[in-house]
Amino acid sequence: MSAPIQKSAAKTKAATQIVTANRLDDGLVVYLAPGGGWTEKLNEADVLATPETLAAAVEAGKAAEAARVVVESYPIDVERGPSGLRPLRLREEIRAAGPTVRPDLARPLGA
Amino acid sequence: MYRYDEFDHGFVAARTAQFRDQVERRLSGELTEDQFKPLRLMNGVYLQLHAYMLRIAIPYGTLSARQLRKLAHIGRVYDKGYGHFTTRQNIQFNWPALKDIPAILDELASVEMHALQTSGNCIRNVTTDHFAGAAADEIADPRPYAEILRQWSSIHPEFSYLPRKFKIAVTGAPSDRAAIQLHDIGLELKRGPDGATGFAVYVGGGQGRTPMIAHKVRDYLPEEELLTYIEAVMRVYNLHGRRDNKYKARIKILVHETGAAEITRQIEAEYEEVRKTDLLRLPESEIQRIAAYFAPPDLPEKPARSGALEAAKADSREFATFVENNVTPHKAAGYGVVTVSLKPIGGIPGDATDRQMEVVADLAERYSQSEIRVSHEQNLVLPHVALDDLPALYASLKAQGLATGNAGLVTDIIACPGLDYCALANARSIPLAQDLSTRFGSPERQKEIGELKIKISGCINACGHHHVGHIGLLGVDKRGEEVYQITLGGSGDETASVGALVGPGFKTEEVVDAVETVVDTYLRLRESPDETFLAAVRRLGQQPFKEALYGAA
Incomplete structure (x- = not known):
């Protein structure tokens, strides 16, 4: 049976951001963590509340691409809810949580 | 089946070694992503939402049991225990x-397989009728010609950097199950006036953001002229196809902008030039050599009617439904072509687990001369099954969830991977397919509706073939929300047509009801149960469906 189809969360102007990418050697989704490492866990991402920290994180993403750690890094909008961070766009929610049609492969948000 | 010769083995081994070196250089930092990306794409490696994706070529959709077992092994050892059969027979x-x-x-x-030319602006895997070599209505097996095209087009230096990707499809039967008029080149095998074998040639079809039906540029091309003529088409396209705008770079746009008559003239003129060299004329001996690999299997003679089959049908309505929908007449009496549905009710279209692939491989060895086909409709096919064996085959399929008797019915839905996997998608396709399958899933409802092809794409690139769905569904992103547009009246068969948009799109929570409204309108207005959905839409036009969906204007 399919997972319920839900509307993605509405975008808000107050959105904060994190930086995501895919890891070079295995392609899995990762997030830039505080301290400059990369984590598979959304809730461990470095939340970038100011334009300055966002710019620095985007630069760190590009540096990690050059250092062959990740590919295709970019910032995404997130909001903080009761269970932790949640991407605002459905595309990023699916990247974070796994295919909605394969609950057995899911990575629950907030985990 | 075709077997690699020394050249094939050497060629694939060399390409694998080359790509191994490229991967090592990428991981070591010698190659940047910008440098590596075109190299990985030439070897079928994409980067999707969650991970890399490897697209493996299944030439003309034909697999041996040994090859399918290897795919199962790859799924289990290197992936997450499943694979996804695509609308390109890959x-x-x-x-x-x-x-x-x-x-x-x-x-x-x-096992003589590879991932070459499953991406990039080259001639892609040549596709055919998934019943090729078995169908009762076939004039000739299209696969020898597809194999000739494969050999000719593999790393063809002149056609490896075309303006855009290029897809060729071949049908050997007048009932077009390969959707040839929706391809860059479509080839229809036919008999010439002298009884010889040749082709009708169609050029300029395609789906994507600008769907077009191909134009017939040649009513009859002798088989020995196949490569000469295709080379001429490719040269005209390579020279004049647009490279300034990727959305206008397919040959369909060139044909549309140039005009069918003028493009035909250009192709014929180039054909005369290519012919002068006489280099590409296919020797009869070579056609026969390739065709020998596809010789019909030596099937024991059987009576046309199977008592065992008839008795089993009488015993089980479910089995009788499976036979009615999933077994197609074979050219040999006493045999059938069996569609193994990868569309369980509420399931994911085209997905198969490693275990299911192994079971189908085993069953192919036991019941179908070790042959399997992959259909562009995302099902598997066992092409040579004795009617006497159908009850036992069915029982084995059923034990693995592979015996859904819905081929060609409303739940036999094509769906692209959509936003659940694909980096290009704007909306999900698979959950909608699952919900529709569940809504229409009862055998009685499906039988009442009859033949109805629903096809779903998660973006305008149309990998889910929505343009040629009797009911097509296109997912779009409307201000962050998934919305689905409905088209009606598309068809990929010999009466090919592009579906027309019926009106404004529907939200996810509305679209299943909307499709049901369309289906109920058909059931209400059809002249008889013999009038299919497609025939009814063509007779009635869009208006009754618009009124049912949106109210009278």
Whole structure:
């Protein structure tokens, strides 16, 4: 049976951001963590509340691409809810949580 | 089946070694992503939402049991225990690690398979009728010609950097199950006035953001002229196809902008030039050599009617439904062509687990001369099954969830991977397919509705073939929300047509009801149960469906 189809969360102007990418050697989704490492866990991402920290994180993403750690890094909008961070766009929610049609492969948000 | 010769083995081994070196240089930093990306794409490696994706070529959709077993092995060892059969008769694995892909390619090469030309602006895997070599209505087996095209087009230096990707499809039967008029080149095998074999040639079809039906540029091309003529088409396209705008770069746009008559004139003129060299004329001996690989299997003679089959049908309505829908007449009496549905009710279209692939491989060895076909409708096919064996085959399929008797019915839905996997998608396709399948899933409802092809794409690139769905569904992103547009009246068969948009799109929570409204309108207005959905839409036009969906204007 399919997972319920839900509307993605509405975008808000107050959105904060994190930086995501895919890891070079295995392609899995990762997030830039505080301290400059990369984590598979959304809730461990470095939340970038100011334009300055966002710019620095985007630069760190590009540096990690050059250092062959990740590919295709970019910032995404997130909001903080009761269970932790949640991407605002459905595309990023699916990247974070796994295919909605394969609950057995899911990575629950907030985990 | 075609068997690699020394050249094929050497060629694939060399390409695998080359890509292994490229992966190592990427991981070591010698190659940047910008440098590596076109190299990985030439070897079928994409980067999707969750991970890398490896698209493996299944030439003209034909697999041996040994090859399918290898795909199962790859799914289990290198992926997450499943693969996805695509609308191009290929298979995709959604989770391979880049560092493992050279090893996967080695595994593939060991069973004469590869991932070449499954991406990039080259001539892609040539597709055919999934019943090729078995169908009762076939004039000739199209696969020898597809194999000739494969050999000719593989790393063809002149056609490896075309303006855009290029797809060729061949049908050997007048009932077009390969959707040839929706391809860059479509070839229809036919008999000439002298009884010889040749082709009608169609050029300029395609789907994507600008769907077009191909134009017939040649009513009859002798078979020995196949490569000469295709080379001429490719040269005209390579010279004049647009490279300034990727959305206008397919040959369909060139044909549309140039005009069918003028493009035909240009192709014929180029054909005369290519013919002068006489280099590409196919020797009869070579056609026969390739065709010998596809010789019909030596099937024991059987009576046309199987008592065992008739008795089993009388015993089980479910089995009788399976036979009615999933078994197609074979050219040999006493045999059938069996569609193994990868569309369980509420399931994911085209997905098969490693275990299911192994079971189908085993059953192919036991009941179908070790042959399997992959259909562009995302099902598997066992092409040579004795009617006497159908009850036992059915029982084995059923034990693995592979005996859904819905081929060609409303739940036999094509769906692209959509936003659940694909980096290009704007909306999900699979959950909608699952919900529709569940809504219409009862055998009685499906039988009442009859033949109805629903096709779903998660973006305008149309990998889910929505343009040629009797009911097409296109997912779009409307201010962050998934919305689905409905088209009606498309068809990919010999009466090919592009579906027309019926009106404004529907939200996810509305679209299943909307499709049901369309279906109920058809059931209410059809002249008789013999009038199919497509025939009814063509007779009635869009208006009754618009009124049912949106109210009278």
